[in-house]
């Protein structure tokens with residue numbers, strides 16, 4: 764297992780996959796594959812520093828979900844919505860001032876909606892996140908092109924996705 768400083772706790776019953784990508788293209792290929800596997804109600808939490816590749820991954824997840832619009836990080840809002848095979852709710856919590864702000868947005872309604880939620884800086888929400896979710900930790904290597912990507916999840920649904928990604 765690669766050494767990743769994790770901002771979210773991983774439960775004992777989670778299964779994991781550890782991947783190293785050597786270019787943005789490889790990260791995009793992973794995101795696209797993941798996007799094709801996602802179904803309504805899925806929650807994907809992205810954790811990693813600025814420039815780690817969270818938005819890059821989200822853009823390719825969106826493509827895999829059949830979103831045709833270009834996905835950019837929400838600048839003035841915390842959540843952008845896109846339609847694809849399922850709705851995609853892209854959260855970027857970088858500018859979140861307090862957890863109250865996200866309560867005001869009614870974020871739980873998004874989590875329990877028919878859409879797919881992808882959340883950049885998900886570690887800010889900590890225990891406010893659903894227990895069953897896909898966690899993706901991205902760490903930049905000293906060589907700027909390599910990324911260590913650890914994907915973990917609990918619950919049948921997320922195990923199924925991870926098993927599929929292992930193939």
Ligand SMILES: Nc1ncnc2c1ncn2[C@@H]1O[C@H](COP(=O)(O)OP(=O)(O)O)[C@@H](O)[C@H]1O
Nearest residue numbers: 785786787790813814815816817818819908910
């Ligand atoms: N292996 C890689 N995976 C993802 N991005 C990479 C990789 N190598 C270089 N990059 C570059 O790193 C940057 C990641 O930026 P971005 O996705 O906006 O990060 P974040 O949203 O985590 O702040 C992009 O410019 C991307 O092209």
Ligand SMILES: [Mg+2]
Nearest residue numbers: 817818836883
């Ligand atoms: Mg980003």
